[in-house]
Amino acid sequence: MSSLSSFEYPGEFYEVIRKDFRDLAAETEFLASYLPPGGSVLDIGSATGANLRALAALGHPGTGLDQSAAFTGYAASKAPEPGSAAVEYVHTRAEEYRTDRRFDLVYSLFSTLNQLDRGELRQLLESVRGWLAPGGHVVVDIGHLLNFVDGYQPNIIAHHQGDGLLVTRLARQSVHAHRAVWRNEETIIARDGDGTVSMYANFFDQTVFTAPEVRDLLVDAGFEVVAEYGGFRKEPGPRIGRGPLLFVARATATGEEAAA
Incomplete structure (x- = not known):
């Protein structure tokens, strides 16, 4: 990501900070609601892997991408719960990731995508469209102007x-x-x-993005926005600035896909 960023400190410290800002149970329930049984996930900005571990415990295999070597190493060192699905952690910048795999859900939480500029976000969303399995969803949690x-x-x-x-x-x-x-x-x-x-x-x-900008970027990248929320319990957008802004989208059909 071209914007400056540095998160090279021990993952256990980030875990303590994260718990004061995040509701892991609500996030897990929200994400799982867009997954079929055993559906696979790609986490863009997986940090210390909390979301992926929670989804793996529900039977969803996953891949996590993060630019922090410290966070990726911490996530990989955590023993999964018995019976969990497999999880892979990749130390990389999201815009440099390449794969032929297809995922049932691609998501990015905690304003991770705000670390991209507008051009980079547009390019990444175009890549995400190619990473989705047919019928798959993308979930974007982004920091918006009023926030x-x-x-x-x-x-x-x-x-x-x-x-x-x-x-x-x-x-x-x-x-x-x-x-x-x-x-x-x-x-x-x-x-x-x-x-x-x-x-x-x-x-x-x-x-700093506005909500209409993010919506337009998703549409331009080939997505249809199917839901917008102000939190992981699927509440409406906040009437004051503070709080997350969630977009749920799925890929629109190309001409070839529509004819198939």
């Missing part, structure tokens, strides 16, 4: 605890107005169970 505006804070101090760890994020947000890009610079300070303290620099740029 960014409502959540903007120039400086953030946040503490996250779990599994004997204490993780503190010191974050600074800034805006590049002409590019419509949000810069996030973070210092992550972590104390593990034996009292050892470590510190990591983390930064990422996010392109």
Whole structure:
């Protein structure tokens, strides 16, 4: 991804942070509702693999793509639940991934796709269309303009605890107005169970999209948007800015497919 980003810190620290922002049970139920029994999944921005492990426990084999070597290594090291379907983790940038496989569901959560600029997102969605099995769906969870505006804070101090760890994020947000890009610079300070303290620099740029832009990009890439939600419990879009914005789409038929 051409936008700057760095997530090279231990996966166990990310897991502690993630639990304060995410509802894994709701995400799993939402994603599984678009899968046939045993249907396969591709996770773009799989991070430490929490979503893939949860779906694998329900019998859905999966592949995860992530640009962080640390997160991919952590995900691969986690033992699956007994009886889980197979999961593969690939350390790669999504726009560089190539495969002949077809998946019943391709999804990207937690504003991962905001790390692409508009041209890159358009190209990736075109690739995603080719990765879908007939009848498959794509789920896009994206940070939208009102979300960014409502959540903007120039400086953030946040503490996250779990599994004997204490993780503190010191974050600074800034805006590049002409590019419509949000810069996030973070210092992550972590104390593990034996009292050892470590510190990591983390930064990422996010392109600010509006909902109509994302909808148009999906349509231009050959998709039909079949549902839009404001959360993983299929609630409507928020009337205030804060909160996720979910698009569910499926590929429209090409001339050859329609004639088949």
